[in-house]
Amino acid sequence: MAVASPVVRFLHTADWQIGKPYARVPDPEKRARLKQVRLEAIARLGAVAKAERAAFVLVAGDLFDSIGPTLAEVAQACSAIGAIPLPVLVIPGNHDHGGPGSLWQEPWFLAVQRELAPNLQVLLEREPLLLPEALLLPCPLLRQAEPLDPTAWVRQLDFDRYGALPRLLLAHGSVHGFGGDEGGDGDGENPAVAANRIDLNALPLGELDYIALGDWHGLKQVGPKAWYAGCHEPDRFPRAAGYRSGQGLLVEVQRGQLPQVTPHGTGSVAWQQIRQRFNDDSDLACLEQQLSDCLGARSGSDLLLLELEGSLSLEAAAQLQALLQRLEARLLRLKLRDCTSVAPNELELKQLTERPGDPLVARVAQRLQVLASAAGEEAELARLALRELHGACQGRS
Numbered sequence: 001m002a003v004a005s006p007v008v009r010f011l012h013t014a015d016w017q018i019g020k021p022y023a024r025v026p027d028p029e030k031r032a033r034l035k036q037v038r039l040e041a042i043a044r045l046g047a048v049a050k051a052e053r054a055a056f057v058l059v060a061g062d063l064f065d066s067i068g069p070t071l072a073e074v075a076q077a078c079s080a081i082g083a084i085p086l087p088v089l090v091i092p093g094n095h096d097h098g099g100p101g102s103l104w105q106e107p108w109f110l111a112v113q114r115e116l117a118p119n120l121q122v123l124l125e126r127e128p129l130l131l132p133e134a135l136l137l138p139c140p141l142l143r144q145a146e147p148l149d150p151t152a153w154v155r156q157l158d159f160d161r162y163g164a165l166p167r168l169l170l171a172h173g174s175v176h177g178f179g180g181d182e183g184g185d186g187d188g189e190n191p192a193v194a195a196n197r198i199d200l201n202a203l204p205l206g207e208l209d210y211i212a213l214g215d216w217h218g219l220k221q222v223g224p225k226a227w228y229a230g231c232h233e234p235d236r237f238p239r240a241a242g243y244r245s246g247q248g249l250l251v252e253v254q255r256g257q258l259p260q261v262t263p264h265g266t267g268s269v270a271w272q273q274i275r276q277r278f279n280d281d282s283d284l285a286c287l288e289q290q291l292s293d294c295l296g297a298r299s300g301s302d303l304l305l306l307e308l309e310g311s312l313s314l315e316a317a318a319q320l321q322a323l324l325q326r327l328e329a330r331l332l333r334l335k336l337r338d339c340t341s342v343a344p345n346e347l348e349l350k351q352l353t354e355r356p357g358d359p360l361v362a363r364v365a366q367r368l369q370v371l372a373s374a375a376g377e378e379a380e381l382a383r384l385a386l387r388e389l390h391g392a393c394q395g396r397s
């Protein structure tokens with residue numbers, strides 16, 4: 001009689017990148033908040049794993065953002081991991097690679113791990129690991145940029161030795177044919193790495209039941225059995241309508257069966273995106289409504305990519321600047337792409353150029369109007385000067 005294959009449930013996560021510096025966030029307090037959020041999300045992963053009765057947690061690379069995290073970052077990460085009442089199995093990725101002399105082999109790291117996270121197991125060898133519930137095939141990165149496929153060793157494995165246990169491959173890198181900014185953060189902070197390519201088609205796919213991948217920061221299925229979990233806490237603006245980040249994947253798998261994969265949200269900070277074209281000044285109210293719908297009454301919980309184009313009068317442009325100043329205070333980061341032009345309307349031009357009691361201002365405004373009607377950098381400066389002049393005159397009137 002054939003022995004039935006056991007069913008295993010586990011949580012697939014990746015790219016925690018503890019210690020990520022958020023260098024493009026100018027406010028140091030907001031940078032610190034974003035770094036803390038990444039640590040707090042570990043507890044949410046643990047809560048999902050416990051509630052769903054997972055057997056263990058897999059981290060598919062880049063637990064840390066660099067090979068040199070601070071002792072405080074290591075201690076805080078280990079405390080959070082230690083609070084998860086399950087084994088947590090990790091491979092190094094390109095950010096925290098595991099070659100000779102790496103963080104993972106440092107005596108101080110091993111001491112902190114033993115004290116705070118005895119449930120953490122860092123897998124530095126490309127060799128099968130037999131767990132009570134499954135066969136795990138770890139493919140750690142031993143340098144930042146591996147020239148050869150880190151999963152190649154699996155092709156030579158004698159799978160007959162491992163019976164009916166589900167077989168799980170754990171790897172970090174970009175799959176062939178899946179282009180784009182796989183390993184980068186989309187904002188220039190963590191540029192993509194050209195190496196670390198994984199050839200899924202070269203793997204003995206019939207012998208594998210789930211391929212747990214890390215490196216791509218969004219949720220993505222790249223094969224019937226292969227998934228990127230994405231980050232546990234979002235770290236970039238969405239690049240497409242279907243982009244998802246800030247989750248872990250609950251996986252249920254049995255030998256010879258397709259896996260059942262269920263995303264569970266664990267992120268807390270929202271990376272928002274708004275586009276607005278100003279056809280006239282009334283569209284400023286449309287932008288304010290979009291912001292209200294997007295942000296509600298929240299402060300300190302969102303990052304916003306705001307893309308603006310079109311044209312505004314001097315008064316509306318001043319109102320926009322005041323709005324942006326308020327947004328800066330509320331947001332963890334405002335990334336602004338402002339392509340709006342500023343052009344005085346007829347009333348504003350008349351107020352500036354027809355000033356019998358202030359002929360100097362009138363002459364300056366007339367000259368700026370001529371310059372602003374041209375093109376190029378000088379014209380843009382003239383339009384800005386007109387806006388400032390209008391604001392100053394409004395303050396005097």
